[in-house]
Amino acid sequence: MPIIQKRELSTIKKRGRSLLLIISVLISLYCIFIWKNVYDASYTPKGPQANISCILKKNKLSREDYSFLFKQTGLSKTAIDEFRLSSDGNKKILSIQNNYFKRNNIFREQLNPFTVQESILVNGSLSRFIQMAPVKNGDILLTKSCYTLYWRHGHCGIVIDAKKGITLESLTPGSHSITQDISKWQYFPTFKILRLKNVDQKKLDEIASFAAKNLAGIKYGICSPKRYDDAKPKVENCSQMIWQAYYHYGYDIDGNKGLLVTPSDLAKSDLFEVVQTFGFPPDKPW
Incomplete structure (x- = not known):
């Protein structure tokens, strides 16, 4: 095979690997995007639920x-x-x-x-x-x-x-x-x-x-x-x-x-x- 054809084939392979890598990264990012939007559907407080009755009994709140x-x-x-x-x-x-x-x-x-x-x-x-x-x-x-x-x-x-x-x-x-x-x-x-x-x-x-x-x-x-x-x-x-x-x-x-x-x-x-x-x-x- 001529040297020029070998170089062209090598270039095509490199571009193909680069394209495949880019597509893989995009798919991974979209999967993360899907996970975040579906399974992080709503917020729930992470801290403890406090007894607020004593606050509500006040006549005036700060x-x-x-x-x-x-x-x-x-x-x-x-x-x-x-x-x-x-x-x-x-x-x-x-x-x-x-x-x-x-x-x-x-x-x-x-x-x-x-x-x-x-x-x-x-x-x-x-x-x-x-x-x-x-x-x-x-x-x-x-x-x-x-x-x-x-x-x-x-x-x-x-x-x-x-x-x-x-x-x-x-x-x-x-x-x-x-x-x-x-x-x-x-x-x-x-x-x-x-x-x-x-x-x-x-x-x-x-x-x-x-x-x-x-x-x-x-x-x-x-x-x-x-x-x-x-x-x-x-x-x-x-x-x-x-x-x-x-x-x-x-x-x-x-x-x-x-x-x-x-x-x-x-x-x-x-x-x-x-x-x-x-x-x-x-x-x-x-």
Whole structure:
């Protein structure tokens, strides 16, 4: 065999080995990605469950008390204070703490060939396990308990009628944005309530009303662009719909200000406070 052909054959073999190595590394990384996203489905506190009854008996709580209660229950100062307005508020907080420390079994439902949604199982049955803090119009509900091709894009909805427990949501390809019963959110292994900071409830009512009147019945679009004018979007997804409602009133709630907005971008926005978190690490937005 001529020397030139031997060199070419050797080069081809080296390139083949390099390509095989790259493919092997990519497959390994994707396997790790799959493991992390499937088996690390929700957060459970690693520390001990403390007796918080003595704290809840206080008439006035300190900053340290609120911080400790948040780590033990996933409830913020806002939620703790709202619960404590009712006669059975402390009892509800203790019940939420018990559930906060439980590791749940998870049921995975195949929504389509690519997308999976997770729900909590108790004694082999789907369970409305999460006890929600009181919500208000304009609140944003978040979960990361759904994924496509093992990417946890999550889902979000906006509360448009807190008294009746109604949300507006954009769900899946081929559907249109519709109202949903808020009770569906109690099934998710991960759950978070966000509320716009330093804004009176009247403004939040206006945002919720705008969403209900202008953003319902719109076709789902996976990569829906943001609209910076007042034109009604032709397509929308769950997070872009909520961003649109808030942007109409001057609030850019996209945490990274990118071309598209995702549920995790909303979770990372500095404009929101966390009212309640379950299944999310308390020190991380997503």
